[in-house]
Amino acid sequence: MKKILSIVVCLAGCLVAGAQSADPITQILGEIEQNNLSLQAARQEQAAEVLEAKAENNLSDPSVEYVRQYSKHTSDAEDELVVTQEFDFPTAYAARSRYNRLQANVAQSRYAVERRNILMEAKLLCLDLIGLNRQERLIRLLAVNADSLAARSDKRLQSGDATALEANRAQLNQMSLRTELADNASEHRALLQRLLAMNAGHYLPELTTDEYPQLPELPSYEVVRDEVIPARHELQEAASASDAARKLVSVEQAGWLPKLAVGYRRNTAPGEELNGFIVGASLPIFENRHKVKAARARSVSAALRQEELALQVEAQLQGLYNEARQVKEAMEVYDLPLIERSFTLLSRSLEGGEISWHEYYEELEALVRRKLDYYQLENRYQKLMAEIYADRL
Numbered sequence: 001m002k003k004i005l006s007i008v009v010c011l012a013g014c015l016v017a018g019a020q021s022a023d024p025i026t027q028i029l030g031e032i033e034q035n036n037l038s039l040q041a042a043r044q045e046q047a048a049e050v051l052e053a054k055a056e057n058n059l060s061d062p063s064v065e066y067v068r069q070y071s072k073h074t075s076d077a078e079d080e081l082v083v084t085q086e087f088d089f090p091t092a093y094a095a096r097s098r099y100n101r102l103q104a105n106v107a108q109s110r111y112a113v114e115r116r117n118i119l120m121e122a123k124l125l126c127l128d129l130i131g132l133n134r135q136e137r138l139i140r141l142l143a144v145n146a147d148s149l150a151a152r153s154d155k156r157l158q159s160g161d162a163t164a165l166e167a168n169r170a171q172l173n174q175m176s177l178r179t180e181l182a183d184n185a186s187e188h189r190a191l192l193q194r195l196l197a198m199n200a201g202h203y204l205p206e207l208t209t210d211e212y213p214q215l216p217e218l219p220s221y222e223v224v225r226d227e228v229i230p231a232r233h234e235l236q237e238a239a240s241a242s243d244a245a246r247k248l249v250s251v252e253q254a255g256w257l258p259k260l261a262v263g264y265r266r267n268t269a270p271g272e273e274l275n276g277f278i279v280g281a282s283l284p285i286f287e288n289r290h291k292v293k294a295a296r297a298r299s300v301s302a303a304l305r306q307e308e309l310a311l312q313v314e315a316q317l318q319g320l321y322n323e324a325r326q327v328k329e330a331m332e333v334y335d336l337p338l339i340e341r342s343f344t345l346l347s348r349s350l351e352g353g354e355i356s357w358h359e360y361y362e363e364l365e366a367l368v369r370r371k372l373d374y375y376q377l378e379n380r381y382q383k384l385m386a387e388i389y390a391d392r393l
Helices: 003-019 024-037 037-055 090-159 164-198 221-231 233-254 291-333 336-351 357-388
Strands: 062-072 078-085 259-269 274-284
Touching: 003 037, 024 037, 024 090, 078 274, 090 164, 090 233, 090 259, 090 357, 221 233, 221 291, 233 291, 259 291, 291 357
Parallel strands: none
Antiparallel strands: 062 078, 078 259, 259 274
């Protein structure tokens, strides 16, 4: 029984994973994250910053000196070998190590911001492509009917049942819709080219769907704020930078501790050899002046920037939320089931001879235009929700 349950659980997991991987937007974003040149450069820059920070905490290189002295009065010579190693006070290394870890957090958060921004741009392009697919379907429906109306009007004109004005109007509608389809295709190609450029020219899965991702209901602003604000990568970067700036004060304070040096010295003279140890220290009387004050000023500056950024992020989120709420309310004005029923009734009326082709087309165009207006709102709402929850990417 346990074995059967395990198999069922595994199959369910595979189905869920397959459903998730089937999401075309997720696939496209995954490809762009892997191939985007800006993100590749950002990853290398992050690694370089971490390694540079570690390099600054290395020991200084050892010093080796060899001296051979001659006397012009005798053939005797004297040799001297000096090996020394200088290092900072041990607590200075510990302070720099903690500072470097905080700097690594800053670099990681900076990369997260870059990644989020690039993937967000790509997702907005994908949502626009889906919007164009939805529009194209409706415009093509109208274009097919416009072609049929133009053909019927031309035939009626030849038989004397229609005026030249009616036939011209039908042909103008036909031309207008062909232009709309051409504009839609042109914009579609432009968006695809932008996506391909973001993917460094590599192949991308074709986005043929006209269905948007399912969105949850928009909760209250307080719920959104409590989820979104702590996850904002900009604020995490600013917090890490502020922590690093505070730790830099400790690093600079450790710079007032003396630097130590130890070594070995060997002298050889005719008939005599001398061996000894070297112990020394250097006092930072001049080199470290004003560094602690500068570090404290940077710490205050970083804290102020963090506070200012928090206000900006919340104001931006409030603006996005308010617009999303307004667009959602505007969408709810549209009675989509009524529009769909109207399409069906209109077709039945034409088939039953209750209305003419001209009347049918005019009513059909009005319904299509209303639905296209709804599609514009729908696209804007999808993009606003994507921006609100951008840090989920």
